[in-house]
Amino acid sequence: MKYLYLLWSNLRRKKMRSVLTVLSILVAFMLFAYLGAIRQGFSQGIDVAGLDRLIVRHKVSLIQPLPVAYESRIEQVEGVVDAIHQSWFGGVYQKPTNFFPQMPVEPEEYLAMYPEMVLSDDERKAWLATRSGAIAGRGIADRFGWKVGDRIPINATIWTRKGGEQAWEFDLVGIYEGAEQSTDTTLFLFRYDFFDESRQFGQGQVGWYTVRIADPARSAEIAAAVDEVFANSQYETKTEAEGAFVQGFADQIGDVSTIIMAIVAAVFFTILLVAGNTMAYAVRERTNELAVLKALGFTDRGVLGLVLGECALLTAIGGGLGLLFGWLLVGMGDPTNGSLPVFFVPNRVLTAGIVLIAVMAFLAGILPALQAQRLQIADALRR
Amino acid sequence: MAGPFNWLSQILSISLFNLRTLPQRLGSSGTAVFGIAGVVAVMVSVLSIAEGILRTMQNSASPDNVIVLRSGATSEMMSWVLGDDVRVIAEAPGLARDADGALASPELFVIVTLQKKSTGTDANVPLRGITRTAPLVRDNFELVEGRMFEWGRNEVVIGRGAQLEFAGLEIGSSLSVGKEEWPVVGVFEADGGLAETEIWVDALVLQPAYQRGNSYQAVYAKLESPDAFPAFKDALTSDPRLTVSPMRETEYYAEQSAVLYNLITGLGTLVAVIMGLGAVFGALNTMYTAVSARAREIATLRALGFHSGPVIVSVLTESLLLALVGGSIGAVLAWLAFDGFRAATLNWASFSQVAFAFEVSPALLARGIIFALVIGLVGGLFPAVRAARQPVSEALREQ
Numbered sequence: 035m036k037y038l039y040l041l042w043s044n045l046r047r048k049k050m051r052s053v054l055t056v057l058s059i060l061v062a063f064m065l066f067a068y069l070g071a072i073r074q075g076f077s078q079g080i081d082v083a084g085l086d087r088l089i090v091r092h093k094v095s096l097i098q099p100l101p102v103a104y105e106s107r108i109e110q111v112e113g114v115v116d117a118i119h120q121s122w123f124g125g126v127y128q129k130p131t132n133f134f135p136q137m138p139v140e141p142e143e144y145l146a147m148y149p150e151m152v153l154s155d156d157e158r159k160a161w162l163a164t165r166s167g168a169i170a171g172r173g174i175a176d177r178f179g180w181k182v183g184d185r186i187p188i189n190a191t192i193w194t195r196k197g198g199e200q201a202w203e204f205d206l207v208g209i210y211e212g213a214e215q216s217t218d219t220t221l222f223l224f225r226y227d228f229f230d231e232s233r234q235f236g237q238g239q240v241g242w243y244t245v246r247i248a249d250p251a252r253s254a255e256i257a258a259a260v261d262e263v264f265a266n267s268q269y270e271t272k273t274e275a276e277g278a279f280v281q282g283f284a285d286q287i288g289d290v291s292t293i294i295m296a297i298v299a300a301v302f303f304t305i306l307l308v309a310g311n312t313m314a315y316a317v318r319e320r321t322n323e324l325a326v327l328k329a330l331g332f333t334d335r336g337v338l339g340l341v342l343g344e345c346a347l348l349t350a351i352g353g354g355l356g357l358l359f360g361w362l363l364v365g366m367g368d369p370t371n372g373s374l375p376v377f378f379v380p381n382r383v384l385t386a387g388i389v390l391i392a393v394m395a396f397l398a399g400i401l402p403a404l405q406a407q408r409l410q411i412a413d414a415l416r417r
Numbered sequence: 418m419a420g421p422f423n424w425l426s427q428i429l430s431i432s433l434f435n436l437r438t439l440p441q442r443l444g445s446s447g448t449a450v451f452g453i454a455g456v457v458a459v460m461v462s463v464l465s466i467a468e469g470i471l472r473t474m475q476n477s478a479s480p481d482n483v484i485v486l487r488s489g490a491t492s493e494m495m496s497w498v499l500g501d502d503v504r505v506i507a508e509a510p511g512l513a514r515d516a517d518g519a520l521a522s523p524e525l526f527v528i529v530t531l532q533k534k535s536t537g538t539d540a541n542v543p544l545r546g547i548t549r550t551a552p553l554v555r556d557n558f559e560l561v562e563g564r565m566f567e568w569g570r571n572e573v574v575i576g577r578g579a580q581l582e583f584a585g586l587e588i589g590s591s592l593s594v595g596k597e598e599w600p601v602v603g604v605f606e607a608d609g610g611l612a613e614t615e616i617w618v619d620a621l622v623l624q625p626a627y628q629r630g631n632s633y634q635a636v637y638a639k640l641e642s643p644d645a646f647p648a649f650k651d652a653l654t655s656d657p658r659l660t661v662s663p664m665r666e667t668e669y670y671a672e673q674s675a676v677l678y679n680l681i682t683g684l685g686t687l688v689a690v691i692m693g694l695g696a697v698f699g700a701l702n703t704m705y706t707a708v709s710a711r712a713r714e715i716a717t718l719r720a721l722g723f724h725s726g727p728v729i730v731s732v733l734t735e736s737l738l739l740a741l742v743g744g745s746i747g748a749v750l751a752w753l754a755f756d757g758f759r760a761a762t763l764n765w766a767s768f769s770q771v772a773f774a775f776e777v778s779p780a781l782l783a784r785g786i787i788f789a790l791v792i793g794l795v796g797g798l799f800p801a802v803r804a805a806r807q808p809v810s811e812a813l814r815e816q
Contacts, residue, residue, distance in 0.1 A: 061692070095541060124495060286541060287762055288760060293463075315444065315706070
């Protein structure tokens, strides 16, 4: 306790310098948390992809449709528990920049496939009873202020209605919540039967299939078996684990993770070197006093601990506040205004931040601390 | 006369005096320079991505070209235009013509999944079905290797960017589309524009391969002059046979890149501003240290009759100089590392890849250095004011 007081007094000697050092460390850790959230947003889905889910798409590209009749044929493949289809609607709500995914699905099968999307029983029943019914995620509903009972107009960019009309209207019958923080709550889902009978063309075609398998360990084998069924047909397929599919999609954007890691590294390298140097300087400046402490009977180790402790205290205050502010800043909302499906600081980023605080405290403190430890009293006092 | 001259000579003498003592403070000045260099390097690198994408889009557009999509479609990918509609569009007024008719090129735009060279993962590579007019409408189309594909045959030519980014695209290799193999016979360039990421094939070959019947997705056309656009647009939108919306290419490509450009610029600026804050704290520390180390000298000068104005200016000069050095180092580092660096990303608007080169433009370098100077100014101002405000008697007594 008395040592803590000593550390505290040392930091208070040059208040301005301590405050500025803490602030620059704070900034580095704030960016760390913030960029961690952005990275999570871009790679969304990789962590939450079900190990027991596969994606089946057209072999040539995702934009080519598959026949709706494939569902029952996929379900006959040994090891497959269930298969559902999804399609990309790609409509525009109010203006093109209001991007969010809209997909026609089979309600009951879909909700069974994705237990992480939580819908109340009443809302589920309402959806089954309303042909033009749709459900939306909490995130997207809050973004546009939708409430259950609203009529949501969406303009088709691809799927015009019979007669060539672009305007579609859906009745919002439910809002689903995410079971986890990482669940995508930006989806807008409506009924495939309503979609298929209303669209001008493309009847009987769907975008891709999601398949649940009994044993995740056999996913490669089952994927190959599914592709085998449709080999040499007019619609050949490519089947892969949901995780691989989502990862591949994230990789299309580019190596966002690497870019963000590079930025974080640059930030730490610069800001922390600056802060570390300042702390080292602050210790060197007091060589004299450290010698006095030793003369008073502090051991070499005690002085080492004192200097390391001082750096650790500064880094812990700055880093802790930085992570906190980063977390608060992320809570204020997504900078892209809704383009990221999720935006939060994952726990592992916070853990990594705490580890980094410890590493940083050690790296910044160790050199001056060793110097202080080796200090010869007589030499130092003469300086 | 004596007043201002006196001021200037005071500023000059204190500044020179300060700068001469810089080598003694190499450590702390060095960290400030280093911090600012890091901030500017990150900022310039990230923004050069956005500049590169913007440049690619701008190079794609020609002021006298138009693109016709079905109304409601926000990109080629979502649009469709029937073969009969194409004939109607080609008859519209305002289009440039040659001996064979209007310079209107109906095109198909789909994607084919290929592997990215850098990561080995799947990428949506744009595959464009064209007709004979396509190279006539695009002035910048130029075949640089091999030959053009033969019309009606399963052959393709590939853009320079696609060749660099995606695996398996060389003259002599072939592209697997379903059960067919389409040989690559040539490589083209298009002034660094979007088309360089694409693979081109005869539309009549692509239509059956993607079950498109006699339909296309967009019509690109060349106008007699940019001024002919309103007449052309009126003719199409008032024709009851058509539900299409014509757009100038310049507007179309600006819209296509807007989301990506704004996203990268927004994130880049945000990161730069937060990092800049960190660098300001670093610079403040350095300048406070510098000022407090010289508190007695400064007090002595003021006791000798130097004004506080020149003292402030001299401290600012020092911090601006450090910022200039740091900013320049950072900007040059970013330029060396990233100018011309090639990458490809997914453009959401067209759901397909765009290959581009990072562009560290002179304007961007200037922005980086200006940002560094702002950091230097803020970092120097408070210490400067403190140096000038400190009572002479107290400062002289400081150890």
